[in-house]
Amino acid sequence: MKLKEIIELLDGNLLTGKDQLDKSLNTGGASDLMSDILAGLSEKCVLLTGLTTVQTVRTAIIAGVGAIVFVRGKIPPTEVIDQARANEIPLLSTPYSMFVSCGRLYSKGITGLDGAQ
Amino acid sequence: MAALKKEYHINKNDFIRAGEASIGVKNVLKSLDVDPSIIRRVAICGYEGEMNVVMHGGTGKLNIEINSTNIVLDISDNGPGMANTELAMERGYSTATDEYREMGFGAGMGLPNMEKNSDEFKIDSAVGKGTRIRMVFSLTHSKE
Numbered sequence: 001m002k003l004k005e006i007i008e009l010l011d012g013n014l015l016t017g018k019d020q021l022d023k024s025l026n027t028g029g030a031s032d033l034m035s036d037i038l039a040g041l042s043e044k045c046v047l048l049t050g051l052t053t054v055q056t057v058r059t060a061i062i063a064g065v066g067a068i069v070f071v072r073g074k075i076p077p078t079e080v081i082d083q084a085r086a087n088e089i090p091l092l093s094t095p096y097s098m099f100v101s102c103g104r105l106y107s108k109g110i111t112g113l114d115g116a117q
Numbered sequence: 118m119a120a121l122k123k124e125y126h127i128n129k130n131d132f133i134r135a136g137e138a139s140i141g142v143k144n145v146l147k148s149l150d151v152d153p154s155i156i157r158r159v160a161i162c163g164y165e166g167e168m169n170v171v172m173h174g175g176t177g178k179l180n181i182e183i184n185s186t187n188i189v190l191d192i193s194d195n196g197p198g199m200a201n202t203e204l205a206m207e208r209g210y211s212t213a214t215d216e217y218r219e220m221g222f223g224a225g226m227g228l229p230n231m232e233k234n235s236d237e238f239k240i241d242s243a244v245g246k247g248t249r250i251r252m253v254f255s256l257t258h259s260k261e
Contacts, residue, residue: 035226038161039233051221055168058136059221062143062164064157 001025001110003067003090006046009104010069010094015081017067017090025066028110030102034059040113048101052076057083057091065089071098120184121149127170127177129196132220135171138179139163142190149183155254158234159188162252165227166192172217173197174248187256190235193249199242206232206240 004021007014017023029040030048034055037047043064049056052074060068067090070076075093084091094101111117123145125138143160151159163179170177174194182189199205206228213223228250232238235252242248 032221033224033226034221035165035224035230038165039226039230043157049221053132053220055132055136055220055222058140058164061140062136062157062160 001105001108005108006067006069006105007092009108010092010096010101012069012092012094013075015075015091015093016085017088017092020067020088020090023066023090026110027113027115028102028105029113030098037065038063042113045113046105046110048098048105050074050098052080054080054083056080057087057089060084060089061087067092069094069101071096071101120182121145122180122182124181125179127167127174127179127192127194129171129173129175129177131171135168136164139167142179142181145181146183146188151183151188151256155188155256159190159254162231162234162254163190163192165231166190166250166252168222169227169248170194170196172213172222177247185256187236188254190252190254191249193247195247198244198246198248200244202240202242205242 003023025046027045029045032051037059044066046067047065048069050071070093073095139160142163146156174196177194180191208229209225211223211225217223236255237253239251
């Protein structure tokens with residue numbers, strides 16, 4: 001699924017990554033625990049989280065995450081958005097909860113990190 | 118590949134910079150054209166180790182040495198040390214504070230994840246003497 005389709009499905013507000021709307025993201029992981037992301041097959045996935053600290057973006061850089069979605073309308077501080085921009089990681093904010101966001105993506109074919117459906 | 122060594126300093130509670138050493142390591146390995154799957158494993162181990170030092174370890178350092186056959190990541194600190202490293206290695210065991218948990222850490226996954234992602238893993242720790250973790254990643258026959 002392309003990033004632009006994810007934005008549409010989640011009624012998302014793109015915070016950075018305008019030049020990556022055609023980026024493909026086929027797996028997803030949802031967690032507020034950064035070690036879960038680091039321990040999983042999170043490369044090129046979409047990461048859904050409620051955690052808006054700079055460590056979320058650093059975890060994404062280290063693990064090779066493809067895009068980050070902040071749930072429940074959360075917007076991270078400017079320096080977090082700047083760090084994501086510098087590392088070419090798209091960020092978006094969705095008004096939906098973690099549960100509903102996952103359901104919307106899952107119902108359109110995004111699988112778990114290990115490909116599970 | 119010519120041998121390359123780099124050292125990064127890590128400070129307790131410095132969450133603003135925490136992770137920058139590992140991102141630095143990742144960029145160095147990228148510039149050397151190391152296999153991306155190995156870069157990811159080294160970066161994950163470095164980051165987990167770096168966060169441990171920031172949360173528990175006092176002042177520490179992360180050393181990386183790259184030669185033609187392997188990458189050695191050596192993370193040490195002068196923090197309180199651990200009385201029981203076997204317990205610390207158990208998945209889910211954590212001594213992190215609520216403050217650290219709110220930042221997404223302290224799930225008790227760091228050390229097991231480092232062991233899983235490295236080809237050789239050695240931890241030395243003693244109360245009052247700090248902690249040292251040495252990890253080796255083979256560039257010739259990787260576990261993944």
